[in-house]
Amino acid sequence: QVQLVQSGAEVKKPGSSVKVSCKASGGAFSRSAISWVRQAPGQGLEWMGGIIPIFGTTNYAQKFQGRVSVTADDSTSTAYMELSSLRSEDTAVYYCAQSLGGNPLYYFDSWGQGTLVAVSS
């Protein structure tokens, strides 16, 4: 059974950056794809970007292009999402999600527990 464990909650100032981690256990990390999906308070789900760790290839939603970076460390089965130039509208719970189909353009079999990022001055 795949398990995704994310780093803890963060409080950030506007204009700063945040980096959230997602450690996978249970196998198949490098051959899967990891995506990042966020959920603002009381709102729906929004896909931000994803990576195929074995190739290092990334895809990003146009809305976040230039502001988000998704990376992965195959040796530790850990994926990272860094979001820069934070503003109050970025306050949300950020989830990592794994696609065993090996493509971020797929459904999401497993999800991390979520990481709350609060942006406030």
Added chain:
Amino acid sequence: EKVMTQSPATLSVSPGERATLSCRASQSVAGNLAWYQQKPGQAPRLLIYGASTRATGIPARFSGSRSGTEFTLTIGSLQSEDFAVYYCQQYNNWPPTFGGGTKVEIK
């Protein structure tokens, strides 16, 4: 970007009754449609993929169907643990997109 529209926004159902949730795609997404369940304070959980295939461990009371660009999630007989928010997601075209969700509440 494919827009996914879910209806209704809220569905009030009594335990034991059937619930029918809809999701419409702005353009064809073929059968590349998934459904998720999300309970308060929890991450989403995959229920259905390929429009009609139940994910591992999902009870048979959950079923999905497709008619063109219209997708339906049916919960055959609502149990107490089924009251939650349900999201559809297309994975046919970049970027993957979600519907706005349907909240299933106790009537």
